[in-house]
Amino acid sequence: METRVLEIDPLEDCRAAYREAAALLAEGQLVAIPTETVYGLGADAFNADAVAQVFAVKERPHFDPLICHLPNAAAVHEIADVPEGLRGLVDTLAAEFWPGPMTLVLPRRACVPDIVTSGLPTVACRVTSHEAMRGVAKALGHPVAAPSANRFGHISPTSAAAVLKELGGAIPLVLDAGACSEGLESTILAPCLDDKGNPAVRVLREGPITREKLREVCRVLKPAKKGAQEDAPSAPNAPGQLKSHYAPSKPLTLCSPFGPFTPQPGVRYGLISYKGESKLAQMDCWVEKMSLSPGSGRLAEAAVRLFAVMRAMDECEDVDAIVAEELPTVGLGAAMMDRLTRAAADRNA
Ligand code: TXA
Ligand code: MG
Numbered sequence: 001m002e003t004r005v006l007e008i009d010p011l012e013d014c015r016a017a018y019r020e021a022a023a024l025l026a027e028g029q030l031v032a033i034p035t036e037t038v039y040g041l042g043a044d045a046f047n048a049d050a051v052a053q054v055f056a057v058k059e060r061p062h063f064d065p066l067i068c069h070l071p072n073a074a075a076v077h078e079i080a081d082v083p084e085g086l087r088g089l090v091d092t093l094a095a096e097f098w099p100g101p102m103t104l105v106l107p108r109r110a111c112v113p114d115i116v117t118s119g120l121p122t123v124a125c126r127v128t129s130h131e132a133m134r135g136v137a138k139a140l141g142h143p144v145a146a147p148s149a150n151r152f153g154h155i156s157p158t159s160a161a162a163v164l165k166e167l168g169g170a171i172p173l174v175l176d177a178g179a180c181s182e183g184l185e186s187t188i189l190a191p192c193l194d195d196k197g198n199p200a201v202r203v204l205r206e207g208p209i210t211r212e213k214l215r216e217v218c219r220v221l222k223p224a225k226k227g228a229q230e231d232a233p234s235a236p237n238a239p240g241q242l243k244s245h246y247a248p249s250k251p252l253t254l255c256s257p258f259g260p261f262t263p264q265p266g267v268r269y270g271l272i273s274y275k276g277e278s279k280l281a282q283m284d285c286w287v288e289k290m291s292l293s294p295g296s297g298r299l300a301e302a303a304v305r306l307f308a309v310m311r312a313m314d315e316c317e318d319v320d321a322i323v324a325e326e327l328p329t330v331g332l333g334a335a336m337m338d339r340l341t342r343a344a345a346d347r348n349a
Pocket of ligand 2: 147148156
C-alpha cells in the first residue's frame with residue numbers, strides 16, 4: 001500500500017483534509033494524525049474491526065488498551081460514566097488541562113467496544129490541543145481511538161517523517177502538520193477516591209502535565225512503593241506501561257552526568273547529553289554527541305526533542321551503542337526519565 005502524506009497548516013482552513021481523513025476512518029481504514037504530544041495511529045473507536053487493525057499494524061498486544069480522542073470535553077460523557085463523587089474533580093481537571101496533554105481513565109459506557117479498552121471496565125479519554133485530531137474526530141462524529149503511531153515498544157513518532165519510518169506502506173494516509181509541540185506522550189491520570197474517600201488522582205503515566213502542576217489543582221497520590229499498601233486500592237493501573245518500551249534498536253545505557261563511564265573496547269558510543277557541557281560529555285570516547293537543550297538546559301526544550309534525538313542517534317551509522325545522561329527528576333524531567341529508563345530496560349527481562 002502506498003502511504004500518502006497530506007500536509008496541513010492548522011493556521012489555515014484544513015476542514016477538507018479533516019473530512020478526507022474522517023472518510024477513510026469511516027470506511028474502517030487507519031490514518032496517522034498529529035497531536036501536540038506525538039503522532040497517533042487513528043481508527044474509528046466504535047468500529048471494532050478497524051481497531052483490530054491498529055493492534056495488527058502496530059504488532060501491539062491486545063492487553064494494552066487505546067486512548068479515545070474526543071473533539072471536546074463535553075463528549076467525555078458519551079463514552080464515560082463519571083461517578084457522582086468524582087464529577088467535581090473531573091470538571092476541574094478538564095477546565096484546567098483540556099484541550100491539552102492529559103488523558104483521564106474513567107468508567108466506560110457500553111458503546112465503547114471491548115477491544116478498545118482491552119476488556120477493562122474503564123476507558124482512557126483525551127481532548128488534545130491539536131486541532132487536527134479534534135477536527136478529524138468532529139468530522140467523523142465518533143471518538144478516534146489512537147495509540148502512538150509507532151511499532152509496539154519502539155520510539156514514539158514526533159514528526160510525519162518518523163511515522164513513515166515506523167508505518168510507511170502499512171496505512172493509507174498521514175496528516176503532516178510538522179513537529180509535535182510537546183514531544184512526550186500525555187500524562188495519564190486515574191481520578192479516584194483515596195483511602196479516606198476524598199477525590200484524588202493517581203498518575204498512571206508521567207507526561208507534560210507534571211505532578212507539580214497537578215498538585216496546584218488537586219490531590220495527587222504518591223507513587224506506590226513496591227509491596228506497599230496502595231492509598232487508593234481501587235484505582236486502575238496502566239496495563240501497557242511495560243518495563244521495556246520507547247526503545248531504540250541499539251542498546252541504550254543511562255549514566256550520571258558526572259560519570260563514571262567505562263567504555264568497552266571496540267564499541268562506538270553515541271552520547272545523548274542534556275546540556276552538552278557535563279563531565280560525561282567532555283570525555284573523548286564519543287563518536288557522536290547530541291544535546292537535548294544545549295547551553296543553559298531547559299527541560300521543556302529537552303522534552304520536545306527527546307524522541308527525535310533518540311531516533312537520530314539510533315539511525316547514526318557510526319554508533320553501535322547509545323549512552324543517555326540522567327536528567328533531573330523534577331517537573332518534565334520525571335516524564336523524560338520514565339521514557340529513558342524504559343528505553344534502557346533489558347528487552348528480554
Ligand atoms: O499523548 C498520547 O497519549 C498519545 C497520543 C497519540 O494521544 N497516545 C499514546 O497512546 O501515547 P499509547 O497507546 O501509546 O499509550 C496509551 C496508554 C496505554 O499503554 C495504556 O497503558 C494506557 O494508555 N491506557 C489506555 N486505556 C487505559 C485504561 N482503560 N486503563 C488504564 N490505562 C489505559
Ligand atoms: Mg505508545
